[in-house]
Amino acid sequence: MINFQEIADAVIKGQAPKVKELVQKAVDEKTTANDILQKGLIVGMGFIGARFKKNEVYVPEVLIAARAMKAGMEILKPLLVTAGVKPLGVVVLGTVKGDLHDIGKNLVGMMLEGAGFKVVDIGIDAAPEKFINATKESNATVIAMSALLTTTMVVMKSTIEELRKAGVTAKVMIGGAPVTQAYADEIGASGYAPDAASAADKAKELL
Numbered sequence: 536m537i538n539f540q541e542i543a544d545a546v547i548k549g550q551a552p553k554v555k556e557l558v559q560k561a562v563d564e565k566t567t568a569n570d571i572l573q574k575g576l577i578v579g580m581g582f583i584g585a586r587f588k589k590n591e592v593y594v595p596e597v598l599i600a601a602r603a604m605k606a607g608m609e610i611l612k613p614l615l616v617t618a619g620v621k622p623l624g625v626v627v628l629g630t631v632k633g634d635l636h637d638i639g640k641n642l643v644g645m646m647l648e649g650a651g652f653k654v655v656d657i658g659i660d661a662a663p664e665k666f667i668n669a670t671k672e673s674n675a676t677v678i679a680m681s682a683l684l685t686t687t688m689v690v691m692k693s694t695i696e697e698l699r700k701a702g703v704t705a706k707v708m709i710g711g712a713p714v715t716q717a718y719a720d721e722i723g724a725s726g727y728a729p730d731a732a733s734a735a736d737k738a739k740e741l742l
């Protein structure tokens with residue numbers, strides 16, 4: 536009998552081999568891939584996200600939990616595709632042009648995937664055209680931009696302007712150390728999140 540909480544606990548503890556083993560066992564017992572994802576992996580990652588938000592765990596714990604979740608996803612991904620299970624939504628994620636910082640962005644990506652989103656990661660130093668093309672190609676409804684420098688946070692403003700000029704209507708959310716809610720309001724972004732776990736919550740809100 537499958538115990539979803541056991542899978543969630545293994546994600547929380549970052550036990551990648553155990554997650555893999557439990558997910559495979561659940562699949563063998565004919566549990567649906569969607570149930571394993573929603574009731575096991577996402578519950579575990581959600582728990583880590585909530586603790587990260589409260590500063591009860593730190594970046595390393597999030598990274599090892601995300602790695603464990605990924606191990607389970609490797610088994611589930613093809614099954615979810617076959618079953619036609621749709622992701623919660625598609626998010627284009629990148630660090631804006633001129634900025635090479637990606638540790639925070641990658642954490643945001645992990646939390647978004649952990650919450651059930653499909654993430655199209657366009658990497659660092661991403662020019663407006665890259666955001667535009669990726670959004671059009673993936674039909675993303677949310678664009679998530681990261682910036683770590685006071686000199687590159689201003690690029691978020693011009694990127695939003697370029698997106699709108701190109702007819703892209705997807706909601707834009709922003710984040711990164713120098714960014715604030717006030718700045719998001721000022722440049723016409725639909726959302727701001729102070730940390731990776733909040734970013735997943737904000738993306739859900741924007742759907």
Ligand code: B1M
Nearest residue numbers: 634635636637638639679680681684685710711712730731
């Ligand atoms: Co740079 N760097 N760096 N750096 N770097 C900072 C950001 C800095 C504050 C250091 C300092 O001076 N004290 C400073 C910026 C000053 C400023 O502008 N106010 C700085 C500088 C100046 C520079 C260079 C200019 C240094 C130089 O060459 N003279 C240069 C710029 C390069 C460039 O981008 N063009 C540079 C280069 C680098 C490295 C390449 C060496 C390296 C980056 C490696 C990498 O990312 N792969 C690096 C690093 C590591 C840092 C520090 C030390 C750490 C950043 C980090 O990864 N933090 C940083 C100082 C610091 O923060 N203590 C610093 C951990 C990460 C988990 O946090 O990215 O904030 P963070 O992400 C958080 C939140 O901000 C949020 O969620 C994350 C997790 O909760 N978040 C989002 C992030 N994106 C989000 C998006 C969202 C929502 C939330 O929605 C879309």
